[in-house]
Amino acid sequence: xxxxxxxxxxxxxxxxxxxxxxxxxxxxxxxxxxxxxxxxxxxxxxxxxxxxxxxxxxxxxxxxxxxxxxxxxxxxxxxxxxxxxxxxxxxxxxxxxxxxxxxxxxxxxxxxxxxxxxxxxxxxxxxxxxxxxxxxxxxxxxxxxxxxxxxxxxxxxxxxxxxxxxxxxxxxxxxxxxxxxxxxxxxxxxxxxxxxxxxxxxxxxxxxxxxxxxxxxxxxxxxxxxxxxxxxxxxxxxxxxxxxxxxxxxxxxxxxxxxxxxxxxxxxxxxxxxxxxxxxxxxxxxxxxxxxxxxxxxxxxxxxxxxxxxxxxxxxxxxxxxxxxxxxxxxxxxxxxxxxxxxxxxxxxxxxxxxxxxxxxxxxxxxxxxxxxxxxxxxxxxxxxxxxxxxxxxxxxxxxxxxxxxxxxxxxxxxxxxxxxxxxxxxxxxxxxxxxxxxxxxxxxxxxxxxxxxxxxxxxxxxxxxxxxx
Amino acid sequence: xxxxxxxxxxxxxxxxxxxxxxxxxxxxxxxxxxxxxxxxxxxxxxxxxxxxxxxxxxxxxxxxxxxxxxxxxxxxxxxxxxxxxxxxxxxxxxxxxxxxxxxxxxxxxxxxxxxxxxxxxxxxxxxxxxxxxxxxxxxxxxxxxxxxxxxxxxxxxxxxxxxxxxxxxxxxxxxxxxxxxxxxxxxxxxxxxxxxxxxxxxxxxxxxxxxxxxxxxxxxxxxxxxxxxxxxxxxxxxxxxxxxxxxxxxxxxxxxxxxxxxxxxxxxxxxxxxxxxxxxxxxxxxxxxxxxxxxxxxxxxxxxxxxxxx
Numbered sequence: 001x002x003x004x005x006x007x008x009x010x011x012x013x014x015x016x017x018x019x020x021x022x023x024x025x026x027x028x029x030x031x032x033x034x035x036x037x038x039x040x041x042x043x044x045x046x047x048x049x050x051x052x053x054x055x056x057x058x059x060x061x062x063x064x065x066x067x068x069x070x071x072x073x074x075x076x077x078x079x080x081x082x083x084x085x086x087x088x089x090x091x092x093x094x095x096x097x098x099x100x101x102x103x104x105x106x107x108x109x110x111x112x113x114x115x116x117x118x119x120x121x122x123x124x125x126x127x128x129x130x131x132x133x134x135x136x137x138x139x140x141x142x143x144x145x146x147x148x149x150x151x152x153x154x155x156x157x158x159x160x161x162x163x164x165x166x167x168x169x170x171x172x173x174x175x176x177x178x179x180x181x182x183x184x185x186x187x188x189x190x191x192x193x194x195x196x197x198x199x200x201x202x203x204x205x206x207x208x209x210x211x212x213x214x215x216x217x218x219x220x221x222x223x224x225x226x227x228x229x230x231x232x233x234x235x236x237x238x239x240x241x242x243x244x245x246x247x248x249x250x251x252x253x254x255x256x257x258x259x260x261x262x263x264x265x266x267x268x269x270x271x272x273x274x275x276x277x278x279x280x281x282x283x284x285x286x287x288x289x290x291x292x293x294x295x296x297x298x299x300x301x302x303x304x305x306x307x308x309x310x311x312x313x314x315x316x317x318x319x320x321x322x323x324x325x326x327x328x329x330x331x332x333x334x335x336x337x338x339x340x341x342x343x344x345x346x347x348x349x350x351x352x353x354x355x356x357x358x359x360x361x362x363x364x365x366x367x368x369x370x371x372x373x374x375x376x377x378x379x380x381x382x383x384x385x386x387x388x389x390x391x392x393x394x395x396x397x398x399x400x401x402x403x404x405x406x407x408x409x410x411x412x413x414x415x416x417x418x419x420x421x422x423x424x425x426x427x428x429x430x431x432x433x434x435x436x437x438x439x440x441x442x443x444x445x446x447x448x449x450x451x452x453x454x455x456x457x458x459x460x461x462x463x464x465x466x467x468x469x470x
Numbered sequence: 471x472x473x474x475x476x477x478x479x480x481x482x483x484x485x486x487x488x489x490x491x492x493x494x495x496x497x498x499x500x501x502x503x504x505x506x507x508x509x510x511x512x513x514x515x516x517x518x519x520x521x522x523x524x525x526x527x528x529x530x531x532x533x534x535x536x537x538x539x540x541x542x543x544x545x546x547x548x549x550x551x552x553x554x555x556x557x558x559x560x561x562x563x564x565x566x567x568x569x570x571x572x573x574x575x576x577x578x579x580x581x582x583x584x585x586x587x588x589x590x591x592x593x594x595x596x597x598x599x600x601x602x603x604x605x606x607x608x609x610x611x612x613x614x615x616x617x618x619x620x621x622x623x624x625x626x627x628x629x630x631x632x633x634x635x636x637x638x639x640x641x642x643x644x645x646x647x648x649x650x651x652x653x654x655x656x657x658x659x660x661x662x663x664x665x666x667x668x669x670x671x672x673x674x675x676x677x678x679x680x681x682x683x684x685x686x687x688x689x690x691x692x693x694x695x696x697x698x699x700x701x702x703x704x705x706x707x708x709x710x711x712x713x714x715x716x717x718x719x720x721x722x723x724x725x726x727x728x729x730x731x732x733x734x735x736x737x738x739x740x741x742x743x744x745x746x747x748x749x750x751x752x753x754x755x756x757x758x759x760x761x762x763x764x765x766x767x768x769x770x771x772x773x774x775x776x777x778x779x780x
Contacts, residue, residue, distance in 0.1 A: 114746050115744070115745045115746050116744075117746055118529075118530050118531060118746070118748045119530070122530075122531065143531050143532075145531070227641075228640060228641060228725075228726050229726065229727075230726065230727070230729060230730075283619070283634070283636045283638075284619035284620070284636040284637075284638035284641055284642075285641065286638060286640075286641025286642065286643075286730060287617070287618065287619045287638045287639065287640035287641030287642070287646075288618075288619060288620065288641070292618070292620060292621065296620075429747075430745075430746040430747045430748075431742070431746075431747030431748070431749050432747075434741065434745060434746060434747045435726075435727040435728065435729045435741050435745075436554070436729075436738070436741040436742055436745075436747055436749075437747075439727075439729055440553075440554065440729040440730065443643075443729060443730040444730075447643060447730075459553045462551045463551075463552070463553070466543075466547045466551060466552075466752075467749070468527030468528075468529060468538075468540075468749065468751065469527075470529070
């Protein structure tokens with residue numbers, strides 16, 4: 001089995017509401033509540049085994065790869081109050097669900113975890129670690145520092161859409177991660193502020209600039225912007241480059257594929273466009289953290305803020321549900337290029353991965369895989385989401401009925417996007433995107449946005465070219 | 471034959487006279503050998519490794535191989551193409567000048583003033599010394615809270631937040647280095663003060679008495695009598711200042727990981743070889759450059775110490 005004809009046959013039988021299992025040779029009545037779309041999805045997998053796994057039924061493969069009881073360890077970078085509590089909650093739930101598995105949770109400051117990841121994975125890492133999808137995940141897979149988990153993925157992939165399925169694949173085609181949450185980047189605003197001033201949502205670049213000018217005359221900071229840490233500016237670069245030059249160009253540029261160079265005039269155009277709105281940014285933005293930028297939006301000092309959905313965590317942390325209820329967002333306005341139709345945006349996916357060099361992994365592999373299966377469940381992800389509302393569950397069976405309007409809208413904007421990127425520092429190599437490279441270059445640009453960027457682009461390209469082969 | 475203490479050990483061809491027993495020799499070998507081994511393992515080994523790695527493009531994963539060898543390419547890029555190197559170098563020089571010309575003299579001045587047993591000198595001593603017990607990371611956090619453009623103490627105290635003319639102490643690349651230098655001096659002054667105060671206490675009081683009897687003023691006494699007597703301490707102070715300037719790292723790193731006007735050589739090393747970016751080879755090249763620069767004050771210090779001790 002495994003060919004598409006077989007799958008189609010299965011699909012047809014499914015629509016008929018019954019299925020003959022070859023091993024059992026008996027017709028089973030099925031009441032799976034499958035929609036036509038689900039059936040097509042299942043057909044797409046092209047194998048009966050995948051279908052069985054997809055249904056989450058007691059497939060034989062699943063039970064043999066996991067183990068209950070025992071112990072395992074997790075390295076986590078979730079140190080924000082919300083995500084920290086969320087991680088603890090799912091670990092506790094796992095302990096109960098998996099026969100009292102003793103889980104050691106090692107929580108490391110997010111920045112430190114990220115900075116020391118290479119040494120961490122080569123030393124004595126925990127069995128499972130938190131990480132990002134994208135180029136950075138594939139990099140460690142290529143270097144042999146992550147364990148492929150195709151068996152787990154086969155068992156859980158029915159709970160994921162195709163976009164997530166491709167996000168866990170390494171360059172070698174094996175699965176290396178289980179996605180647990182994602183969040184879109186968009187322009188956030190307060191509904192009450194927009195209502196009070198009678199602002200309408202801008203859908204194109206000119207309207208957007210006009211709105212900025214209007215806000216400025218109304219005494220607001222039109223766009224909250226905070227780039228002390230260097231990475232927030234990359235979000236603006238991403239969206240402008242995606243909309244002006246398209247997804248393919250963006251990916252090629254960030255990975256240097258197909259000879260794409262930073263000196264390209266198309267990149268200069270991005271900076272030129274960007275310079276049209278920098279006058280509307282927060283004063284002293286180069287010394288502000290993203291949290292301070294979020295505070296400007298929260299306190300109605302600023303009108304808009306281009307950031308990830310995690311800005312809502314900051315609203316939640318303020319303790320005022322009324323403020324959180326006012327938070328809303330809209331998609332980045334069309335810039336008038338042919339790529340507007342792609343509706344591309346950054347929607348980074350957070351994942352769990354299984355390390356390779358963990359000294360306890362050989363003993364704990366079963367428990368580790370059980371945990372990976374556990375976090376692929378919608379119920380687990382919703383538990384996490386309740387603590388960190390900026391992290392939308394990735395599983396298809398997540399109970400979306402509890403979602404507030406903001407989360408529903410976030411799901412919607414991502415599903416409408418034809419192309420999704422992870423974020424600059426997850427899509428490009430870290431030595432290029434870090435403080436050493438692009439963060440510094442973008443800060444230089446922002447110091448003099450109206451200036452000629454030829455020299456700056458040359459520096460970017462020179463820096464790129466001297467980087468050793470990855 | 472078991473040699474006794476003071477016995478003449480006779481070897482096959484040459485006769486050597488020794489006062490050491492075998493036990494003494496073993497003990498000596500251990501006493502010299504262990505520190506030497508530690509020195510080689512912990513200092514010379516890594517130094518040599520850094521120098522070797524600086525000729526490679528090793529990414530920190532696995533073992534460096536022959537194909538990683540790139541010759542002087544790292545150095546070439548460092549000096550000609552890397553846009554952050556010369557700013558970082560300049561910032562270290564500014565750091566050195568600031569500490570030498572402003573912070574260190576201030577620390578010495580405080581020491582001299584406190585040495586005069588003015589009322590409450592113990593309290594002043596404690597106050598000025600207090601920042602020294604804090605780690606530089608903590609100092610960085612404390613000053614960050616003062617400097618934040620919108621929430622920081624300084625801009626609020628000056629009323630700049632209300633008037634909307636914010637001074638971007640941390641983000642303005644022409645300002646932030648000096649803001650950081652003030653923070654660093656806050657700690658450095660206390661450090662120098664204590665060092666110098668200890669030195670002043672050891673100056674023979676009869677020298678000052680003699681100077682006073684000869685009719686010298688306070689200032690003359692200090693510059694013509696006390697300062698020359700303090701020569702060994704002065705050298706230590708100069709070297710400490712130079713080393714502090716070269717190893718400047720913490721505060722700038724806390725504030726923004728050393729970019730946008732806060733580039734420093736030590737931070738470039740970290741950002742290249744110890745961060746998520748694992749350009750170990752390139753980072754090592756910067757480290758070697760910093761080592762060569764550091765050798766100047768270290769050698770000066772050592773020759774000075776050696777000379778005074780012989």
